[in-house]
Amino acid sequence: MWALTPLSEEQREIQRVAREFARQEIAPHSHEWDRDAYFDPSLPRKLGELGFLGMMIPEKYDGLGLDTLTYLVALEEIATVDASVAVMLSVHNSLPTQMILRWGSTEQKTRFLRPMARGELLGAFALSEPEAGSDAASLRCQAVRDGDHWVLNGTKAWVSSGPYAGVIIAMARTDQPNERRGARGISAFIVTPDLPGFHVGKKENKMGLRASPTVQLSFDNLRVPATNLLGQEGMGFIYSMQSLDNGRLGISAQAIGIAEAALRHSAAYAAERRQFRKPIKEFEAIQFKLADMATRVAASRALLHMSATAKDRGEQITQFGSMSKLLASETAMWVTTQAIQIFGGYGYVKDYPIERLFRDAKVTEIYEGTSEIQRIVIARELYSR
Numbered sequence: 038m039w040a041l042t043p044l045s046e047e048q049r050e051i052q053r054v055a056r057e058f059a060r061q062e063i064a065p066h067s068h069e070w071d072r073d074a075y076f077d078p079s080l081p082r083k084l085g086e087l088g089f090l091g092m093m094i095p096e097k098y099d100g101l102g103l104d105t106l107t108y109l110v111a112l113e114e115i116a117t118v119d120a121s122v123a124v125m126l127s128v129h130n131s132l133p134t135q136m137i138l139r140w141g142s143t144e145q146k147t148r149f150l151r152p153m154a155r156g157e158l159l160g161a162f163a164l165s166e167p168e169a170g171s172d173a174a175s176l177r178c179q180a181v182r183d184g185d186h187w188v189l190n191g192t193k194a195w196v197s198s199g200p201y202a203g204v205i206i207a208m209a210r211t212d213q214p215n216e217r218r219g220a221r222g223i224s225a226f227i228v229t230p231d232l233p234g235f236h237v238g239k240k241e242n243k244m245g246l247r248a249s250p251t252v253q254l255s256f257d258n259l260r261v262p263a264t265n266l267l268g269q270e271g272m273g274f275i276y277s278m279q280s281l282d283n284g285r286l287g288i289s290a291q292a293i294g295i296a297e298a299a300l301r302h303s304a305a306y307a308a309e310r311r312q313f314r315k316p317i318k319e320f321e322a323i324q325f326k327l328a329d330m331a332t333r334v335a336a337s338r339a340l341l342h343m344s345a346t347a348k349d350r351g352e353q354i355t356q357f358g359s360m361s362k363l364l365a366s367e368t369a370m371w372v373t374t375q376a377i378q379i380f381g382g383y384g385y386v387k388d389y390p391i392e393r394l395f396r397d398a399k400v401t402e403i404y405e406g407t408s409e410i411q412r413i414v415i416a417r418e419l420y421s422r
């Protein structure tokens with residue numbers, strides 16, 4: 038894999054471990070998992086044993102304490118084999134663990150980060166609702182204080198890893214209906230599935246990412262201890278937006294992994310497939326497609342690695358995060374479309390992995406902010422300097 042700066046010895050080693058794990062433990066099952074929309078519940082524990090669920094959690098909480106770039110290099114390797122496993126890793130590593138690390142109390146960090154790093158508790162993030170997608174600040178789930186608890190009522194939608202999550206960072210309104218405070222009226226809660234009133238609802242029957250379970254969660258007088266409020270009351274939406282800046286880097290790595298896989302499969306197929314008595318890679322039309330695919334993948338990776346190193350220097354990466362996600366996700370969609378063309382009819386059937394890559398690519402243009410929303414963020418940031 039080409040990289041903007043040479044990867045360090047440690048980064049290469051982690052990349053190698055991720056590649057081996059993906060080849061041995063994931064690749065043999067990906068086709069069936071996709072066909073059956075099956076999530077292997079033993080995966081979090083296996084990934085946890087290798088440290089992949091605590092990549093950016095400090096060592097004092099049993100994590101690997103790695104930088105963002107190293108995490109993304111490993112994530113891309115997993116995504117080249119299975120984008121469903123990659124999204125589980127991306128959500129867990131970028132959102133709930135980082136939110137607890139950044140805004141959690143000492144008690145919350147001690148209680149949740151260790152089992153999360155070890156893969157004993159899988160993390161999920163619940164911002165969206167059936168009526169609140171791009172306009173997430175309009176969410177309706179309501180939290181009302183009752184002594185030393187908060188009582189939550191409402192439905193969260195599209196929760197990735199929802200049925201298997203042991204920790205869900207859920208956003209709910211803590212302002213009152215007669216005194217709405219907009220985005221400042223939303224708080225973040227650490228919800229665990231053992232709490233009374235927690236229900237896993239409808240599982241989505243998806244076009245792609247079929248091995249990543251996406252569900253609705255309903256909270257029916259869900260009693261959350263007051264000690265599970267994350268950070269300050271009224272800051273949940275702001276925490277979510279700040280966390281999504283980083284989450285978008287994970288989705289970029291996922292999209293680049295999908296595109297890289299489509300490129301590799303296409304190059305190999307074009308060398309094998311013969312028409313008109315020669316391999317199709319000898320036709321200029323195919324060569325130009327492969328060249329454009331490789332160029333867009335390299336450009337997406339360069340922007341992602343630049344954004345990751347800027348984040349690791351402590352810079353604010355709102356614009357870079359959106360740019361990376363926009364470029365990588367549109368690259369994944371474009372590259373997988375070209376890949377199907379190179380495979381011809383064989384790209385359109387399930388005997389080859391290309392059609393799965395195409396289906397998996399689409400969602401990267403939708404979640405953690407659609408491409409339209411990324412363009413809005415990028416344009417807005419142009420005027421905020």
Ligand SMILES: Cc1cc2nc3c(=O)[nH]c(=O)nc-3n(C[C@H](O)[C@H](O)[C@H](O)COP(=O)(O)OP(=O)(O)OC[C@H]3O[C@@H](n4cnc5c(N)ncnc54)[C@H](O)[C@@H]3O)c2cc1C
Pocket residue numbers: 128162163164165169170171172194195196197198243246251400403404405406407408409410
């Ligand atoms: C597989 C999957 C997994 C997901 N996982 C999670 C998760 O774990 N946690 C979570 O909280 N959410 C999750 N989501 C939800 C995801 O983030 C939302 O689907 C996304 O934010 C878009 O919201 P929406 O689907 O309601 O679309 P809408 O917001 O209804 O958008 C519909 C269309 O209108 C466009 N649009 C909306 N507003 C504007 C505007 N102002 N200007 C221009 N165009 C606009 C959109 O770009 C889109 O094209 C997931 C979604 C999917 C599909």
